[in-house]
Amino acid sequence: MLMTGLILMGMIMHCLVLGYVIPAAQCDLELTSQQKGWLSALPFTAIILTSYFWGWLADTKGRRTAMLGSMFLAVVISAISSFAPNLTSFAVLQFVSAIFMTGPSAVVYTFLGEFHNLRHRDKMVTFGSAFIGIGTVVLPCEVTDYGESSHELEQRESRTNGFYIWFPTILNALGSQDSVNMKICDVIELTRAKAAADTLNSTTIICDDTIYTSTFERSIYVGLVFCSMYLIVAVLVDFVGKKYILVVTLTITGICAISANLVYDQQIAVVLFAIFQMSGACVGLTNAVAVQLFPTKYRGMAVCLSMMSGRTGSMVGSYLIGLFLDINCGAGFYLFGSLLVVNGLTCLTLPNMKKEKVPKTITNETKETQEP
Template sequence: MASGVNNTDVERTEVKPGEADTLLKKNELSFEEAFELTGHGKFNHFVLLTCGLIMLNVSMESVGMSYVITAAECELELTSEHKGLINAAAFIGIIVTSFLWGYLGDRFGRRAVMLPAMLASAVFSVASSFSTNVWTLLILRMLTGCLISASSATVYAYLGEMHISSRRAAAIAWGSAFISFSFIILPGLAWLIIPGKWSWSLFGFRVVPWRAFVWSWCAPGLLAAVALLLLPESPRYLLVSGGPEKALPVLEKMYFWNHGTSAEKFPVEKITTSSDLGQRGGFVGALQNITLLCRPPLLRCVAISHISMFAVFMLSSGLYVWVPDILNSILRNTSEQQISICEIIHNKFEVARNLTLVAIKCESEVSVGVFPISMSMGVIFAITYLAIGVFIDRIGQKTLYSGIMIVCGAATVAAAHSPHGLGAALLVLALCAGCAASILAAIAVDVFPTTLRAMAMCVMYMVGRAGAALGANLLGAALDTRCAAAFAALGLLSAGSTVLMLFWPKPEKVREEMEKKGLSY
């Protein structure tokens, strides 16, 4: 309890909307006590919706090219290696800039970093649709990745800091459910746009369906940017960077939104702090803070969470960007035998090589059956994400995460050797590994202090995207000739990584040690 608070103050438990109006005005409360009094309502729901749109935007920008590469195969003369690079381009952009965005997020604020970056990413994404060769497309997709990197992990810090600790894991899980919507919306838009045979001229440039499809997926990011204009900076960040005076107006605004009453009725006049909050100014101060990530007790948390996120993305995103192409191969397979996915892919490779030798004209044809199947996959992902939101606090975060990764890893290995019908179903199950990323984020976000949280999350997702880039390129290089070995490597690494969760420390112990060093949560 903060000093200076009367013993006659009302007991401070979580207050439901409307009840705080009856409380006596308090002179001083700790930040956590004041945060509890803001309640949980419209403000939190709007934050959840906004962060969900941001996650939706990041996901669509990251994996949208998986629906483009087949349609643009002939126009841009794409090989399997080119497809792997294009699929990995956004992830590479995220990787090379995550450290920078993490620093900027901790230095200038979560909202201040995400808002301009989302607007700029939309500009580069649209520009990439005008590419006339593979290398221009590759560079522009990498630049788009550099900009969506600002939101890809910072959004988890922002969303988590807008909720009390007891609601944080569920909020991150519900927000992450929007990622699954991208797996419904993207194939839905592709179904509407890509099969079209139309084309038209824009300033002398020939626009074909796949180029217009790229424009369509920029909408969620623009909507999220508008929503962010209505939201304040994270109060926890403001507490650390500017002190209680900066954080109090945001808490008042949260109270106003949640209770439907005036901000002046917020029953707190002053927020007390028990430490200097660990804030160090400037780049040198940021580097000093970052070194704490490389020392106990955070070092173990960093190592486990980052390696685990690498495995999650390597399987889910690395495999997902190839699924539309794999499904297209399955649907166009004319063999009446129940052969495996890997056999279908190898046969397609042999046919393509023979056509190249006799110089037959390339034809890009996308089977429309790919799109409803992909949308069905998205529905499964959405159900999985929503189930995680319901059960994450009942089953336990680590148990739920480990169970999902083991099942998905086993499904990946089995998919390569099963008849193509069953194999396709197992691929869908394997891709549910992506849902585990939200659980891992909820596990990790709790142990990092406010001044390190954005940096830690950005670096964790940077490592994750490195796994996605490696997975996409591994499949690009091996799918035609070493398909089964590539699937086995992805599956076994993902399932085996769950062993690390046995060594995850107790969050309470980590927080206690870091608070002794003067850092705030």
């Protein structure tokens, strides 16, 4: 579990690191919003394009072979990309590195699940997924030592919905406005209007790298809550079962998403919005369900395709949220909150997978053969 957990932590940090590098270099490279957007989308694009291949390779050549080779090449190419002389070469190397990182990011769930029997499989997969939360805590802790901009968190990787990418941005807007009785969307619109007014009144365009340390602090706190959520789910899964945890978690987080834009108290809104992000704790359980539902010869491909679908939703969701924030902020909260509620209710159709009993026929047959 420790080995696979470290792989997951390395994977999430590899995906998140672009969100820290790009804004730090945006002034020097004169990056536009479009360029930052497609650079940040490179890991998602690599996962979508190559997940099927890595699933096939894991099922035909073995999980260990697929993970070892891809991890080694991902690390080497990522290190080389740090010496890239221009934007084009950096983007190409990062894309190739993300292709090789796609292999272990999904195959590791199958690898971990098959190492344990049915009794402990769900718990161990969820415990291993807790390292994702650890990775989201470690990376901003490291970056704050270098005094990077809080805007580096704007392109963070999504867990289960594209809103997580915009989580630091929304926190940054709430922290920059002295608002008490305002809804989240009202604060965001006020922040955007103020920024537009400052741009019109200025004769020169200034590249803003203002540091708001509260954004880093809140992101670290959310990462710690994610770790706690994973651990709580891992403890409860043996008693409650994957099915009902998915139903309850997705439904509650969806309701919190809808409610976050209905309250006028800023502190309550932040709490509800943070609970909304806790739907990410269902990633491990979802992959545990895939490991259990599909036979061994198809598991690697099934989990990889599941991850591909999730990352596709992350990309589409993040762009839709950016659009909603410009034209109708509240619609984004209501739409994605409703989707989570629907997904939670859909999980009721899953078969009951609560602590399936392992058959004891082998033990009985062994005892019979030993009798004279």
